[in-house]
Amino acid sequence: MPELPEVARFQQALEGSSLRRSIARIHAPAPEILADTSPIGLGRRLAGRRFSGTIRRGKNLFVETDDGRHLRFHFGMTGALRPLGPRDPPPEYTRLLVEFDDGHQLALTMPRKLGAVEPLDNLEAYLAEAGLGPDPLDPTFGYADFLTRLQDLRGMIRSTLMNQEVIAGLGSLYTDEILFQARVYPRKPIPNLKQPAFGRLFHTMRRVLQTAIGRRAQPDRFPDHWLAPHRNQEMSCPRCGRPIERIKAAGR
DNA sequence: AGCGATGTTCGCCG
DNA sequence: TCGGCGAACATCGC
Numbered sequence: 424m425p426e427l428p429e430v431a432r433f434q435q436a437l438e439g440s441s442l443r444r445s446i447a448r449i450h451a452p453a454p455e456i457l458a459d460t461s462p463i464g465l466g467r468r469l470a471g472r473r474f475s476g477t478i479r480r481g482k483n484l485f486v487e488t489d490d491g492r493h494l495r496f497h498f499g500m501t502g503a504l505r506p507l508g509p510r511d512p513p514p515e516y517t518r519l520l521v522e523f524d525d526g527h528q529l530a531l532t533m534p535r536k537l538g539a540v541e542p543l544d545n546l547e548a549y550l551a552e553a554g555l556g557p558d559p560l561d562p563t564f565g566y567a568d569f570l571t572r573l574q575d576l577r578g579m580i581r582s583t584l585m586n587q588e589v590i591a592g593l594g595s596l597y598t599d600e601i602l603f604q605a606r607v608y609p610r611k612p613i614p615n616l617k618q619p620a621f622g623r624l625f626h627t628m629r630r631v632l633q634t635a636i637g638r639r640a641q642p643d644r645f646p647d648h649w650l651a652p653h654r655n656q657e658m659s660c661p662r663c664g665r666p667i668e669r670i671k672a673a674g675r
Numbered sequence: 676a677g678c679g680a681t682g683t684t685c686g687c688c689g
Numbered sequence: 690t691c692g693g694c695g696a697a698c699a700t701c702g703c
Contacts, residue, residue: 426681455699482682500682501700516700535700537682578692587683596681642681651681674694675680678703685697 425482425498427559427592427632428640433496433504434479437486437529440506442474444523451540453518456533458495458541468492468542469521478546480558481591485546493546499537505530556591559628569625573613580616580624581609582673593628595675596642596651597635601628603650609672 425433446469451462460468469488476487484496484504496504505514509526519531519540531540543549556572557564572590576583583589584598593601602609605623607616616624631649638644642651648661660667 429681497682499699500680502682535680535682535698537699539683576691582693585682594681599681680701680703683698685695687694687696689691689693 425500425502426594426597427482428597428635430479430482430484430498431636432640433498434477434484436504436506437474437484438477440527441521441523441529442476444473444525444527446470446472447522447524449522450520451518453533453536455536456518456539458539460542465540465542480550480555481587482594483555483591485543493543495539495541495543495549496531497539499533499535499539501535502531502533502538505532554588556587556589559590559592560632566622566625570621573621576613578613579609579672580607580611580613583613584624585673592632597631599654600650601631604631609670
């Protein structure tokens with residue numbers, strides 16, 4: 424599930440439950456999701472440490488430990504973060520369990536093991552090297568920056584919005600939502616977009632993401648005129664009432 | 676039983 | 690060089 428709004432929710436969940444507790448031990452039964460480390464290596468790194476803060480950039484959640492280093496969480500298609508009370512049993516598909524010394528726990532669940540947990544010694548260096556684009560909700564990211572990043576590209580708008588190096592955070596679901604509300608055809612080449620379309624895309628992007636975060640990223644709480652609640656099976660368009668047609672763009 | 680899925684990456688090709 | 694496309698990854702659920 425996780426696109427930007429979901430990751431923002433996981434961030435809130437972690438901040439509300441897991442900061443400043445001392446880490447007693449971890450369980451990492453799925454070494455496949457550990458990048459550049461092992462269960463033992465990660466355990467050594469975290470034991471005795473505390474989480475001290477978080478930074479989200481696009482779909483990535485960076486969790487700071489009190490030694491000034493970070494852990495990068497990427498949730499793939501099915502990852503989620505769940506805070507647990509002292510005697511709560513870890514949920515099914517728990518791929519990483521962090522146990523604090525007061526009994527509280529934090530579980531990373533991920534049925535399909537496509538995400539990653541990666542220790543970073545230097546967050547700044549990682550960000551500089553990863554080529555990750557700006558976060559669309561970053562207050563310093565404005566319309567002028569949006570235009571600058573898009574205007575020299577030649578690809579189709581849907582692929583471009585989903586390209587994490589251009590803008591970080593949009594996936595299939597939210598890109599479709601934004602294109603629908605901004606009335607821009609997904610296969611439209613960037614060079615064919617006119618100024619008003621860029622304006623609609625930028626402002627729609629911000630509004631959709633902020634609204635989604637406000638609704639806890641749960642599509643069943645989204646406004647009824649959005650596409651998301653109507654995109655399944657033979658539902659009809661919330662704007663014109665005609666049946667929704669499916670096309671393929673950017674491979675999906 | 677088969678296929679799609681809210682993601683990322685890589686190799687191939689125009 | 691840029692960008693589209695399909696496959697692969699791992700696993701569930703419709």
